[in-house]
Amino acid sequence: MERNELYPIFLKTQQLEILIVGGGFVALEKLSFLLKSSPNSKITMVSPFFRKETIQSIVGYQINLIHDTYSSNYLKDKHIVIATTDEEEVNIQVYKDCKERNILVNVADNPPFCDFYMGGIVTKGNVKVAISTNGKSPTTAKRLRQFFKEVIPENIDDLVKNLNKYRKTIKGNFEEKVEKLNEFTKSLVE
Template identity: 45%
Template structure:
């Protein structure tokens, strides 16, 4: 089965990083970015870091969150007991070598800016309380994923967590078997789609027009970039 026949073939999962061991290789800006994403989503994640040099900003995060680290180049022994690895350095050759060692050790790996070397990607994340949405473009355009994240952050109300808590209370209070509960919950939540259908035609038109303008802009931008390169 080819990639084009299925679109995005990646299978999305949500990982309990507090139950796993993750190795982060790198101590510069890229590592700082990865640390921020990891800790924002999994504050109790089990992270170890190794790098020959560690920037003051990265060191500050390590010390604040009590993350163990080693100031030296990566060694194969660093993968002992590791479940996942993230390679966050700017050297392509070294990144490739580390990825090869990870593959030999059966450690799933993410390599910054090297989708072909990755076993998994770090998607853009939208979070409103207990609701968490991961966005993937199959490594093709993190920028588009970022823009979609911004749209969803603005669209999903802050009260979503209150709604989720109420739904949990309702689910726990329902009687009957599993099928009965599913039917009742479907009936209750159908109001969400019903309200969406009531949106005015003008609002839908403005939204569609904005999408069309955005697509035209991206097409023209790509065209002129290609002209400049050629």
């Protein structure tokens, strides 16, 4: 049986420099996913054109639009790059340039040229659930996202905040605190 060996990680994108290469529908989709989950992301987009919806959607965000064709010069000081052009040779060049510079890269809809995938995300206050299908089925990830959005209660954030307050009152070493919290929260999964 095939196994998903991806390691989930939650990035503080407001501390990272992100580049999206492209200005079409896929670029807008990736931008929207990033901003929905992390509205303080610092994003630069480079493309000869941008959809009208993209230009409208960036108002109030830290987005820099550059009207130009891709050049490796745009990788300077970038941590993450997402290539979304409809020209495969440009996307592959972005990938190669990123690999030379040890920059994490995602070439949209081309799993062999991805260091990471952008999975489905459900956010309720401080609780965030990320869903991955190992790049095999974005539609399944979307359906799972819809499922979790419905089953995770809206007041889950109250529980998180209360448990955080309780955690701060527990005495003992790390192991003892974990044991007390595990005992206290056991009923959540029963």
